[in-house]
Amino acid sequence: MVSGSDQHGTPITIQAEQEGKTPGQIASQYHQQFLESWQKLGISFDLFTSTDTANHTEVTHDIFLTLLNKGYIYKDTVSQPFCPNCRRFLPDRYIEGTCPHCHSPRARGDQCEECGRPLNPIELINPRCRICGATPQFRDSEHFFLKLSAFESKLLDWVRQQTHWRPNVLNFTTRYLEGGLKDRAITRDIDWGVTVPVEGFANKRIYVWFEAVIGYLSATKEWAKSTTDEEKWRSFWQGDVKSYYFIGKDNIPFHTIVWPAMLMGYGGLNLPYDVPANEFLTIEGEKLSTSRNWAVWLPDYLSRYDPDPLRYLLSINMPETADTDFSWREFIRRNNDELVATYGNLVHRVLTFVYRNFEGCVPVPGELDSSSNTLLNKARETFNTVDNLIYRCHFKDAIRTAMSLAQETNRYLDEKSPWKTIKNDRLASATSLYVAISVISCLKTALYPFLPFSSQKLHESLGFTGNVEDSGWQHVTPSPGQKLLPPSPLFSKLDEKLAAEETSRVGYVHC
Ligand SMILES: [Zn+2]
Ligand SMILES: [Zn+2]
Numbered sequence: 001m002v003s004g005s006d007q008h009g010t011p012i013t014i015q016a017e018q019e020g021k022t023p024g025q026i027a028s029q030y031h032q033q034f035l036e037s038w039q040k041l042g043i044s045f046d047l048f049t050s051t052d053t054a055n056h057t058e059v060t061h062d063i064f065l066t067l068l069n070k071g072y073i074y075k076d077t078v079s080q081p082f083c084p085n086c087r088r089f090l091p092d093r094y095i096e097g098t099c100p101h102c103h104s105p106r107a108r109g110d111q112c113e114e115c116g117r118p119l120n121p122i123e124l125i126n127p128r129c130r131i132c133g134a135t136p137q138f139r140d141s142e143h144f145f146l147k148l149s150a151f152e153s154k155l156l157d158w159v160r161q162q163t164h165w166r167p168n169v170l171n172f173t174t175r176y177l178e179g180g181l182k183d184r185a186i187t188r189d190i191d192w193g194v195t196v197p198v199e200g201f202a203n204k205r206i207y208v209w210f211e212a213v214i215g216y217l218s219a220t221k222e223w224a225k226s227t228t229d230e231e232k233w234r235s236f237w238q239g240d241v242k243s244y245y246f247i248g249k250d251n252i253p254f255h256t257i258v259w260p261a262m263l264m265g266y267g268g269l270n271l272p273y274d275v276p277a278n279e280f281l282t283i284e285g286e287k288l289s290t291s292r293n294w295a296v297w298l299p300d301y302l303s304r305y306d307p308d309p310l311r312y313l314l315s316i317n318m319p320e321t322a323d324t325d326f327s328w329r330e331f332i333r334r335n336n337d338e339l340v341a342t343y344g345n346l347v348h349r350v351l352t353f354v355y356r357n358f359e360g361c362v363p364v365p366g367e368l369d370s371s372s373n374t375l376l377n378k379a380r381e382t383f384n385t386v387d388n389l390i391y392r393c394h395f396k397d398a399i400r401t402a403m404s405l406a407q408e409t410n411r412y413l414d415e416k417s418p419w420k421t422i423k424n425d426r427l428a429s430a431t432s433l434y435v436a437i438s439v440i441s442c443l444k445t446a447l448y449p450f451l452p453f454s455s456q457k458l459h460e461s462l463g464f465t466g467n468v469e470d471s472g473w474q475h476v477t478p479s480p481g482q483k484l485l486p487p488s489p490l491f492s493k494l495d496e497k498l499a500a501e502e503t504s505r506v507g508y509v510h511c
Contacts, residue, residue, distance in 0.1 A: 001045050001046050001262055002045060002046055002047045002049070002216065002219035002220055002222075002223055003047075003049075003050055003219065004047075004050045004051060004219050005027065005030060005032075005048075006050075006051050006208065006212045006215065006299070007023070007024070007027040007028075007050050007051045007139070008023075008051060008052075008192060008208040008211065008355070009208055009212075010091055010092065010093035010094065010208070011093070012027050012030075013091075013190075013423060014093070014094070014130075014263045016409075017037060017131075027050070027052060028050075028052075031050050032394070033299070034047060034048075034288070037299060037302070040298075040302045041298065041302070041306060041310075041311065042307055042308075042311065042452040042453055043064070045118070047219055047222060047223040047226070047428065049215075049218075049222055051211065051212055051215050051218075053218070053222065053487060054213075055218055055221060055222045055225070056194070056219075056222075057194050059214055059218035059221060060194045060206060060214050060218070061195075061197040062208065063214055063217075063262060063266055064144075064197060065197055065209075066190040066265075066266050067146070067262065068198070068267050068268060069478075070265060072147045072150060072265040073144050073145065073146055073147065073148070073186070074143070074144070074145055074147060075142060075143070075144055075145075075215050076143065076144075076145050076185075077140050077141070077142050077143075078140070078142075078143050078145075078185050079138040079140055079141075080138065080139060080140075080141045080143075080188075080189060081094075081095050081109065081120070081127060081129075081136035081137070081138055082136055082137050082138070082139040083129040083132065083137075084134065084136075084207050085129065085132045085134040085136055086129060086131050086134070087134055088179060088189075089139070089141065089189035089190070090109070090121070090129055090130075091109070091188050091189075091190050091207075092109030092110030092111075092121055092188075092207075093108050093109060093130070094109070094129065094130050094131060094322055095109035095121050095124065095128070095129060095130060095180060096108055096109070096127070096128055096130050097109075097124030097126050097135060098124065098126050099112035099114060099115060099117070099119070099124075099125075100119070100123050101116050101117050102115035102117075102403060103125075104339065107119060107124060109121035109124065109127075110209065111250070115247060116172065116249065116250060116252065117176070117253075118184070118209075118253055118254075120182075120184065120185070120350065121136075122138060129256070141189055143185040143186075143187045143188070143204070144185070144186055144187045144196070144198075144201075145183045145184060145185050145186065146183060146184055146186045146210060146261070146262070147183050147265075148181040148182065148183050148258070149180075149183055150265075151181065151261040151264055151265070152177065152180065152181045152259075154264060155177055155181075155257060155260060155261060156174070156177045156178070156259065157466070158271065159177060159256065162274075164274065165274060165276075166274065166276055166277065166320065166393075167321065168249065168276055168277070168279065168321055168322075169252055169256060169277050171257040172249075172252050172256075173252065173253070173257060176257065177257065177417050181257070185202045185207070186206060186207050186209075186210035187201065187206055187207060187320065188204060188205055188207045188300045189204055190204070191203070191205065192205065193205030193206055193207065193211065194206040194211045201492070206250050209254055209258065210262075212254075213254055213255065213258065213262070214262075214315065216243075216245070216259075217233075217237065217269070220233040220236050220237065221233045237269045237270055238268065238269065239270075242270075242273035242274070243270055243272055243274075244272075244273060244274045244275075244276065244393070245272050245276075246404055247275065247277050247278075248277060248278055249277045249280065253273065255272060255275045256272070257276070260272060264457050274393060276320075276393035277320040278318060279320070279321065279323045279324075280316075280319055280323045280325070281319050281323070282323060282326070283295065283296060283326050283327075283506060284325070284326070284327050284503060284506055284507075285325055285327070292507060292509065293508060293509050294419055294506060294507050296326065296506070296507070304505065305494075306491075306492075307453055308339070308451045308452075308454045308455065308491070309335040309339060309491065310331070311333065311450055311451060311452075312334060312335070312338070312339055312399070312450065312477050313326065313330065313331050313334050313493065314337075315395055315396065315399045315450045315509060316327075316334065316396060316399050316400060316403075317330070317334075317396075318395055318396050320393075320395065320396055327499075327503070328498070328499045328502040328503045328506075329499040331502075332494045332495075332496055332498060332499050335491065335493075335494050336337050336493050336494060336496075338403065339490075339491040340489075340491045340492070340493050342403060342406050342407055342410065343403065343406045343447075343490070343491075344454075344491040345410075346406050346409055346413070346436075346440065347429045347440055347458060347487075347490055348462075348489050348490070350413070350433060350437060350440060351437075351440075351461055351462075351484065351487035353418070353419060353433065354433050354484065355439065355486060355487055357422060357429075358433070359482060360483060360484050360486075361432035361480075361482060361483055362437055362462075362481060362482040362484065363429075363431075363433050363434050363437075364434070364480040365430055365431040365434035365435070365480065366427040366428070366430065366431045367431075368392070368431065369431075371412065371415065371416075372412075372432065372435045375408065375412050375435055376438060376439070378408060379407065379438065379439045379443075379475060380442075380475055380504060381445065382401055382402060382404075382442070383446050383475045386398045386446045390449060395450075398450075399450050401445060402446045402447050402450075405439065405442070405446075406443060409436055409439045412435070413432065413436055416432035418432045418433050418436075434480065436475070437462070437478060438475075438477040438478075440458070440476055441462055441475070441476055441478055442475040442476075442477075444459055444462070444468065445471065445473065445474065445476065446475075447505075448469075449469045454491065455468050455492040456468055457488075459471075460485055460486060461484060461485050461487050461488070462478050462482070462486045463478055463483045468498050469506070
């Protein structure tokens with residue numbers, strides 16, 4: 001599991017210019033913030049690097065030169081936008097105009113966010129400089145091109161076999177390829193980025209959309225170098241191994257067309273197995289915008305709330321195949337009605353009752369009746385289903401499936417009423433509580449990928465030591481007699497009034 005921050009994106013250079021800093025300063029400032037937020041949110045990587053490393057430059061140069069030698073990269077003169085007012089070439093995102101495909105007025109020089117199509121600056125209708133608003137001139141400049149056209153039919157054949165891809169990813173990619181592939185310039189007249197390993201190009205850089213995707217490979221190589229076996233990266237890129245690319249939908253063409261074309265041209269490395277791109281998440285019904293503060297900032301969220309309720313909502317409401325919305329009202333409702341009332345309450349009522357009535361130990365069960373066996377079978381089945389759904393990147397269904405097991409266990413306990421039977425049939429009470437504990441232990445593992453903090457807490461409450469991961473990805477039942485820890489609630493109820501308070505922060509801009 002490797003990832004990293006792209007250090008060469010144009011938003012970085014634009015912000016650096018605005019703040020009078022170097023792009024490197026801005027990039028590393030964000031890199032640190034990302035790392036802290038991931039960590040607090042329970043997201044871990046084997047390596048989270050950046051594209052500003054000597055290793056990444058080396059790997060990029062190798063791919064560039066190999067493709068150049070094989071004829072998949074060639075030199076040509078291209079007309080590049082030049083702002084007569086700012087006296088500089090304008091890299092793709094420094095130029096804006098009307099999309100020739102969907103006529104959105106705010107298309108950028110590299111891509112239209114509205115229809116998702118990659119663009120060349122020259123295709124824009126009514127182009128303008130983003131810095132000063134002037135109409136750019138187009139001036140000739142020598143650049144390198146990636147010969148995407150050479151891969152068109154090969155890519156189409158390959159993509160048509162990827163029937164396990166999400167329909168939105170598959171359809172977008174197929175439509176795109178059927179429209180034909182144009183060769184694209186992969187260098188720019190800029191001074192921030194990976195250098196061009198060819199003489200005479202000292203003032204130019206490899207453009208970010210060619211170089212950033214190489215980050216997956218360079219990160220794996222960097223990770224391997226940190227182990228005892230520098231060649232270990234091969235076990236993730238060659239032979240019988242599947243690679244998954246988790247991205248947002250605006251990145252689909254770079255991962256299903258450009259990167260696969262580069263890999264095909266380079267040779268000997270695996271193509272992506274799955275590119276489970278998410279659609280967009282809106283906030284309170286509107287598109288996110290950092291400049292309008294239409295956002296929920298992670299450091300701010302984490303200063304006031306636990307990570308798991310957010311992870312829960314983002315998982316169960318994930319925009320897997322269509323856009324979905326985040327609202328604070330929904331956040332509080334899901335926390336209170338689902339995490340607290342369904343799952344948290346199940347765990348808390350079972351563990352507090354057992355702790356008080358069975359000397360703080362997992363009860364010793366009697367013979368299991370058919371409804372107990374049915375529930376335990378259901379738990380095993382649920383675990384296998386969740387496993388299969390996660391494997392196929394159906395995360396929404398996976399967490400829903402786990403939550404419905406919690407509901408079913410609540411119904412089982414309502415039927416068995418161990419809190420009543422303990423008065424006249426202690427063994428019956430012990431049996432149903434033992435079954436419930438076994439299912440709870442199953443849930444703690446099945447939900448661990450989604451709710452790692454509460455799962456870890458539950459793991460300890462159930463008397464296990466170490467981390468949830470130590471017990472493996474399987475349904476583990478605590479043994480009868482296992483000592484429990486004094487229970488404490490997994491989740492806390494949130495005041496519904498918070499919804500209005502939090503919603504009013506969204507879009508509030510300090511003057
Ligand atoms: Zn468009
Ligand atoms: Zn300008």
